[in-house]
Amino acid sequence: MIRFASLMCVSGPLLLLAGSCVGDPSRQVDKAADVAVVQPLPSPATASVPAPAPTPQPAPVPIRIVEAAGPTTFVYVGQLTQGGWIRGQAPGRTVSATLNGQKLDLDQEGRFFAAFDRDAGTSATLSAQLRDGRVVESPLIVSNRRWNIERVNLARNRSGASEAFMRRRRPELAQINAARKVDADSSGWSQDFIWPVTGRISGRFGSQRIYAGVPGSYHSGIDIATGRSGTPYVAPADGVVTLATPTPFSLEGYLLIIDHGQGLNSAFLHNSKIVVKQGDEVKKGQYIGNIGSTGSATGPHLHWSLKWRDKRLDPLLFTGPMN
Template sequence: MIARAGLKGWMLGGLVLIALISGGASPLARRLTAAALPDLSSSAAAVPAEFTFTGETTQGGWIRGKVPAGTRSLRLDATEVPFGADGSFFVAFDRDAPPGATLVARLDDGRAVTRALTVAPRAWQIENVNIARREGGPTEAFMALRQPELARIEAARAMRTDAQGWRQPFIWPVKGRISGRFGSQRVYRGEPGSFHSGMDITSGTSGTPFVAPADGVVILAATAPFTLEGNLLMIDHGMGLNSAFLHCSQILVREGDHVKQGQVIGRIGMTGRATGPHLHWSMKWRDARIDPILLTGPMS
């Protein structure tokens, strides 16, 4: 014997089925059909069939977007790229990135969706100097100090946290005069020197506070000054994106702390190799050096 609730459901399904087969559905059957069949249009529209993204496809730039529906894995050229449960991802392009890159999503059904990217070149600030570079590399004594520091920086950048700051529009950690721009470089009688890896911001005197440009987790907070960076603070924003703040006079957070965008995290100084108080802010995605101003926009 069919229970009353089961009988009601069976009769409802039968009416819908008869109406669909006969093609001559009554008004009642049409109403039942509309109620019984789910509307999939809104959920389907929320998941893209192709890549969608916004950002700056240029040297030192970045993009943030969503993978196609059904993506199992994602690559940027030869680099495996993680993405969130909602399909969101972040990738960036080095200061010296080549003119092209390719996103490849491998789908659950084995198909691949590709998107070719054109990476626009930048006109970097180049200063030609009519003197030769100083001969000889760093001394053994210096490298004895430097190697452990480089190992700590590399280990910090290799850390993966649950930070979600990569999803946010970034803000400036401090406002002031930009005294050094990302990507600028000196050329010594035709021999290129190292390019400037971040943005130098001069704001007041030592002790001026600066804030987190986005949410993150503290992955390095130097308890003693590094030879070049001085008091070094590093924040992971998630998905391989991180910020480094150099020459601090004081660090106000500890390793492992979760910080929020706009939270005061340190004070500007001139520790390490610096000629005056300023904040050097550099950013990296994986091994790619990127330009902070392309994440914040111009300073207002």
């Protein structure tokens, strides 16, 4: 045990350490301040005990971010022909995808729907931008079709529609265009479509008249005649009603439009009755209306047309032959 004692040194100020006077000639003194500078001594408790070695820490485990792998390129099925369609899945880690530059809607699994207009070219390209910056492309071959062309050796009336007719027609077209632009939350696009009704096909998609060398508008859908008005028909796939006219339109009559999601929609013309309303969700096979001859029609039939964005499609390529 160290004891401090009270001693007097005659040679300088009193400074005691461990019972000895530090006013001896060996001390270090700052002459300017006349203060003794004493080097600290190690603590008795720790002077002879080495510091403990640090405990080794385990190396950090890297965090792995796992993403859905998905396919390495586009995979798809469908009808690669004019008026046809494809359903598929984009490559894994796709950020955005296009068909010939037109953006595709991708669901959470990277699935998409796309289609080819009646007058589409013979080649197309699917393109995907991946998260790491790479681009994956899949070239497609789109087959030509031979359309039913009727040539009439008479000049078509070029006078056009009257202003009185267009005053009525413009609001109708505005409603049709708005209904076709609705992006409904439906998965009907992914289903196998069924025929809304069976009967005689009295008008085929894509058929066209040419008047004295000048092409007229081609037939934009398929006509199904059952021989009588009032025949009920059903939804060919799930969807959301985006237009159900309470009064007949000038050309379409009572018109019903159903959005199947992903930009795909069906229109049903010349109805005698519509039993669903705008905003209703309908299921595949659900009764939705009755065939008629309202609007510009020469007899009772169902005109069914399909569009994907601005592309007109052949319903026959969605259903296959009628049983």
